[in-house]
Amino acid sequence: MSADTAPQDAAGLRARAFRPDWRMRAIWAGFAVYVVYAAGQLNFTWDRFVIGLDRGAVFLGRMFPPEFARWQLLAEGLLESLQIAVIASAVGILLSLPIGLMAARNLMPVFVTVPARALIALARSFHPIIVAIIFVKAIGFGPLAGIFALILGSIGFVAKLFAEAIEEISLKQVEAVRATGASFMGVVIMGVLPQVLARFIGFSTYQLDSNLRNSTMVGIVGGGGIGGTLFAAFQRFDYDFVAAILICIIAMIMAGELIATWLRKTFQ
Amino acid sequence: MSDSLRDAKAKSDDARKPDRGGNPPVRPAANGQDAVLSLRGLNKEYERGKPVLTDISLDFPARGVVAIIGPSGTGKSTLIRCINRLVEPTSGEVLLGGRDLTKLRGARLRAARREIGMVFQEYNLVERLSVIENLLCGRLGYVPLWRVWTRRYPDADIARAFELLDRVGLGEFATRRADALSGGQRQRVGIARAVMQSPKLLLADEPTSSLDPRTSVEIMTLMRDIAAERDIPVIINIHDVALAKRFATRIVGMSEGRVVYDGPPEDLADSHLQQIYGRGDAGEWIG
DSSP: OGGGSOOOOHHHHHHHHSOOOHHHHHHHHHHHHHHHHHHHHTTOOHHHHHHHHHHHHHHHHHHOSOOOTTHHHHHHHHHHHHHHHHHHHHHHHHHHHHHHHHHOTTTSOHHHHHHHHHHHHHHHSSOHHHHHHHHHHHHOSSHHHHHHHHHHHHIIIIIHHHHHHHHTSOHHHHHHHHHTTOOHHHHIIIIIHHHHHHHHHHHHHHHHHHHHHHHTTGGGGTSSSHHHHHHHHHHTTOHHHHHHHHHHHHHHHHHHHHHHHHHHHHTO | OOHHHHHHHHHHHHHTSSOOSSSOOSSOOSSSSSEEEEEEEEEEEEETTEEEEEEEEEEEESSSEEEEEOOTTSSHHHHHHHHTTSSOOSEEEEEETTEEGGGOOHHHHHHHHTTEEEEOTTOOOOTTSBHHHHHHHTTTTTSOHHHHHTTOOOHHHHHHHHHHHHHTTOGGGTTSBGGGSOHHHHHHHHHHHHHHTOOSEEEEESTTTTSOHHHHHHHHHHHHHHHHHTTOOEEEEOOOHHHHHHHOSEEEEEETTEEEEEEOGGGOOHHHHHHHHOSSOTHHHHO
8 A cells, every 4th residue: 555655755764664662762771770770779889899909909819829738628528529419410310300201291191290390490499509508407517418409409400401301302203102002111211211311411411510510519508518618718718728629629620521521422 | 975985885885795715805894803903983073073084984904905095184194093092083993803992091002002013104213213223112012111121122022123124125224323314214114113013904104205206116015015925904094196006905085084985996086086186187196
């Protein structure tokens, strides 16, 4: 119908092609105003930053040279963290397999998927540090609390992604296995798992990686591992020992990353 | 519209009587005794009031290749899946060896299913498993779970898998992953997997639709021969009328969820094809 209307000028055509979206503009403007307001509220200013720089210089100065004299304490803590991470990963990943399977909506009836999904949602709802505090309060100080906290975190991550991977499989392959007269578990073993195993290994190595990092943290709240040592060093202003611990943690995480990459490659 | 068909059926019912001597029986007995598979009044609606299959009654003899032809969307795939209950029929009976499969559940349904091999349009191999593992999938209805999990299949099964793999000409591909094969090779594996089940009946759902014409002929030949060697009857969904006429001993024509032709391939006339596929020059399809 607009074909026979009179030719319009360039501005008119432009306005027709790119109609201004006042609603989106208002939302962005409001967001910008809030950021400025919040920064004012929290004293987020340049002057405050400059003061911070001075303190930072002193802090860094006291960290060097790192002090490895108490290496036994260091090694003990690191080893405990490593053990927490490995045990939590093994148990968490093992539990994630059935839970993830039960949460897959394309294989399971609603009365199975809903509780499984609720469990996963519960496991995901808190940061590991909060879960660690809860377990320390519930079962007492020590690595067991850290292990439980990380197991829960592992289920939240691996089971959820595993369920999503299962929901994306090819049902044609499953149908063919079903047509052979296979039982449900037979279908799972030969029709479902082969399709998702490589991805499951991928999630698991990411989780091992993440557990390694988190295992150095649960100690801060009393969950065992190097975190406790690190926290104590902070409290006593032993910044050179803090530096030594941080360097070791970085080394451990990098080694873990290398192993995880190698594992993923092996199982492609 | 199916009056002529009913007449034809009535006539054939009369003519059915003895005569099993000479030619392969184009007309099976309708009493379910000589037939390996009988469908009785089969109906299927995915949505209420929208029937996909309407009152299908067919008997399939214990040998030979039956081709089900018809345009896509006419319920051929649904029909074939109602036989092994990958799809639940809404009503009617599926009698395999005289037993009604629609009444079975759980372990007894699976035991019946393992006696029905199935070949798929897109092969449906488990892509990340090796060829030999895919063949052994055909034994899942027989082998206990722990043996499957640990891959400790019985020696006899493994020997048979290699034998069958040789038969379909893929002997050296045993440990290759299924997704490394070409379409024709995959379908050979699909056929071997179905035969691994030691089935009493072989179903094939458009087994050549994803293949080029030459490979299609090879696959049809293989399926016909391997079934004949083992005395297994075959039911094939196929929309390629020329292939159907070339390989089938009997043709069932379907249109809009009903059987509109049932007889030997040589009697399939252009008028039938027009009834099955709608208006147009029937010569196009039989090329």
